[in-house]
Amino acid sequence: MNSEELIRVFSSYLPAELAADLVENFNILKRDASLKNLGNSAPGKFVETLVQVLQHLETGKYETAPKVDDYLKNLESRKPGFDDDLKVCTSRIGRAMYTLRNKRNIAHKNTVDPNSYDLRFLYGAAQWVLSELVRRASGISMEEAGILVSEIQEPLSGVVQRFGDLKTVLHDLTTAEEVILILNDEYPSRIGFDVLRKSLARRNETTVRKALKSLWESKKIECVGTKEYALTHKGIAEAVRIFKKIAAEALSSGC
Numbered sequence: 001m002n003s004e005e006l007i008r009v010f011s012s013y014l015p016a017e018l019a020a021d022l023v024e025n026f027n028i029l030k031r032d033a034s035l036k037n038l039g040n041s042a043p044g045k046f047v048e049t050l051v052q053v054l055q056h057l058e059t060g061k062y063e064t065a066p067k068v069d070d071y072l073k074n075l076e077s078r079k080p081g082f083d084d085d086l087k088v089c090t091s092r093i094g095r096a097m098y099t100l101r102n103k104r105n106i107a108h109k110n111t112v113d114p115n116s117y118d119l120r121f122l123y124g125a126a127q128w129v130l131s132e133l134v135r136r137a138s139g140i141s142m143e144e145a146g147i148l149v150s151e152i153q154e155p156l157s158g159v160v161q162r163f164g165d166l167k168t169v170l171h172d173l174t175t176a177e178e179v180i181l182i183l184n185d186e187y188p189s190r191i192g193f194d195v196l197r198k199s200l201a202r203r204n205e206t207t208v209r210k211a212l213k214s215l216w217e218s219k220k221i222e223c224v225g226t227k228e229y230a231l232t233h234k235g236i237a238e239a240v241r242i243f244k245k246i247a248a249e250a251l252s253s254g255c
Helices: 003-010 016-035 042-059 068-075 084-103 115-135 142-152 175-186 193-199 205-217 233-252
Strands: 160-163 166-169 221-224 228-231
Touching (some): 003 142, 016 115, 042 084, 084 115, 160 175, 175 205, 175 228, 228 233
16 A cells, blocks of 8 residues: 555645554554454554544644544534534444454453454454545545555455465464464364365475474364364464564564
8 A cells, every 4th residue: 555645645634644643553453453463552543543633624623632432422413514424434433443442352362352353343444434534635536546445445465365275374484383373264173184284385294293293292282083283272372472473573674
């Protein structure tokens, strides 16, 4: 996504600092949803910036630390200088995002929790909000707006890409880490050794067997039935650690 162009477009009718904050927090939210990074506060910051945007559109100024839920809850009862798309739809979407951020433990990890699909919902909601704000920009052609919206709406790339039963880990990791992420992608279902081996075809079979043995000995995976593998709770915690490591590397590289 062309972040600089998006900031430029938003700056045509918003303060530059709000435009930059909105895009920055969207990019962090996208990265976290893609990497299943559960410990960041980008969803809350995104909605806080959205409230500041709505305040600016309503009054020409905005609060440094807005009371987010209070503002969004009461916006519908007022008569701001914008239509129901913002007053009703956008405010309700923003409030739903903020509710998940505050009520669903989105900033904390747990052994088994809903954070992964919460993050996907939050990303989809943020995509809708940004697309709606692009639609309202001035000084931009319909063709340019369409291109920006299509970029905003691009799907998450993810860490593991599926090709039917075949799963490819798209980052440079150890064999054991690849096993963890492949099993995590299928959790809570089990994966047979033959299927797992196909997904790790770039690895030597002896290396794969050693990784499985090490993970089993450390109780991060369990072998059930006839060579079928599944993550344990310790394995889920290890998957979270790996995702956080990938997220940290992406952040340090500026991605």
